[in-house]
Amino acid sequence: MEGSYCIGIDIGGTYIKMGLFDAEGGRHAFRRAPSNAAGPPEALLEALVRACRDLMETARLREGRVVAVGLGVAGKLDTAAGRVVFSPNLPNMAGFALAPRLHEALKMPVFMENDANVFGLGEAWVGQGRNIPNWIGVTLGTGVGGCLIADGALWLGDRLGFSGEIGHMIVDPHGPPCACGQTGCLEAHASGSALIRGMREALSAGEALPERITDALRTGSLTPEDVYGAADSGDPHARRLFQRMGWALGLALGNLFTFLGIESAIIGGGVSQAWDQFHPAMMETLRTVPKMLDPDGIRILRSGLGPLAPLYGAARLAWAGLDRF
Ligand SMILES: [Zn+2]
Known part of the structure; x- marks a missing residue:
C-alpha cells in the first residue's frame, strides 16, 4: 500500500504519544501531548480526534493517506468491543468505548491492545525481537506487564483479555501483597511500586535510610529513580530491593522458559533503566534455579526502542489488523 500510513497512539498516564508510520515501521511524524488523566474521557477523545486529523493532514501533504489507527492503553481492556474496562493510569476511562468512538469520528478501522502487548508488537516489528521468533516481553513500570511472542506473532490465548500477565504470577506465596489481591x-517484587513500598517498610521498621529517601517518603514523593539513586550510592536496603527484583524476575522467567521451551526475553519499561542493579541477581537465578535450561542459551535483552516501543507496537497493531480484513 504505497502512500499509506497508520497512526500509532500510546496512551499513558502522563503523556499521549502519537506517530505516523509506514508499513515497514518507518516513523514519519511524532506528537506528544499531556494525557490529562484527571479529565473526562470525552475531552481525551476530542484531543485524540484533533491530533489524528492533524496527522492525516501530514499524510496528505506527503500525497498519502492514513488507513488505520492502533491504540495501546494500559489496563484491562475488552479488545473485541474496543472498550477500556479498567485503567490504573486513566481511572476516568473505565467503561469508555474508546475504539468505536474514535472509529466513528475518523471513519477508519481502529484497533486496541494493552500496553504490554503493544510493547511486544513494537519490539517484534523493528526492535530487539525482530529476528527472534519466540520470546517473553516484560515491562517494568509502576506495575509489571508482559507478553508472549510465539512464532513471531503476539499470543492472545483464548482472548480472555489478560494473556501475558506475567506480573501476577506468584513467585512467593508468603511474599508481599499485590495490588491485584493475591500475595x-x-x-x-519487581515493580516501581514494590521498590517504594520496600523503602517505606524499611523506614517503618526503624532502619537507617539515606536522608533524601526518608524526606521523600515523608512527603510521599519517593520515586523508583530515587530508590535506584540510593542503590547506586551503596544503600544496602535499596540494593536488597533490586536483588529481590532480579531474583523474582529470574524465577518467573525461568519457570516460563521451562514450560514453553524457549530461552529469550526482552525487558523494557521505565524501571528497566535500573538494569545494572537487578540484572546480576536475575541472571544468577536463571543460571542456577531452572535445571532444564542451558545457561549459555539464555538471552535476556533490553528493549531496543525504549519508551517508544508501545508507540511502534500500536502502529504495528493497526497494520496487522488491516491484514486480517
Ligand atoms: Zn498480582
Whole structure:
C-alpha cells in the first residue's frame, strides 16, 4: 500500500504519544501531548480526534493517506468491543468505548491492545525481537506487564483479555501483597511500586535510610529513580530491593522458559533503566534455579526502542489488523 500510513497512539498516564508510520515501521511524524488523566474521557477523545486529523493532514501533504489507527492503553481492556474496562493510569476511562468512538469520528478501522502487548508488537516489528521468533516481553513500570511472542506473532490465548500477565504470577506465596489481591506476585517484587513500598517498610521498621529517601517518603514523593539513586550510592536496603527484583524476575522467567521451551526475553519499561542493579541477581537465578535450561542459551535483552516501543507496537497493531480484513 504505497502512500499509506497508520497512526500509532500510546496512551499513558502522563503523556499521549502519537506517530505516523509506514508499513515497514518507518516513523514519519511524532506528537506528544499531556494525557490529562484527571479529565473526562470525552475531552481525551476530542484531543485524540484533533491530533489524528492533524496527522492525516501530514499524510496528505506527503500525497498519502492514513488507513488505520492502533491504540495501546494500559489496563484491562475488552479488545473485541474496543472498550477500556479498567485503567490504573486513566481511572476516568473505565467503561469508555474508546475504539468505536474514535472509529466513528475518523471513519477508519481502529484497533486496541494493552500496553504490554503493544510493547511486544513494537519490539517484534523493528526492535530487539525482530529476528527472534519466540520470546517473553516484560515491562517494568509502576506495575509489571508482559507478553508472549510465539512464532513471531503476539499470543492472545483464548482472548480472555489478560494473556501475558506475567506480573501476577506468584513467585512467593508468603511474599508481599499485590495490588491485584493475591500475595507474592512478581509485580509485588519487581515493580516501581514494590521498590517504594520496600523503602517505606524499611523506614517503618526503624532502619537507617539515606536522608533524601526518608524526606521523600515523608512527603510521599519517593520515586523508583530515587530508590535506584540510593542503590547506586551503596544503600544496602535499596540494593536488597533490586536483588529481590532480579531474583523474582529470574524465577518467573525461568519457570516460563521451562514450560514453553524457549530461552529469550526482552525487558523494557521505565524501571528497566535500573538494569545494572537487578540484572546480576536475575541472571544468577536463571543460571542456577531452572535445571532444564542451558545457561549459555539464555538471552535476556533490553528493549531496543525504549519508551517508544508501545508507540511502534500500536502502529504495528493497526497494520496487522488491516491484514486480517
Ligand atoms: Zn498480582
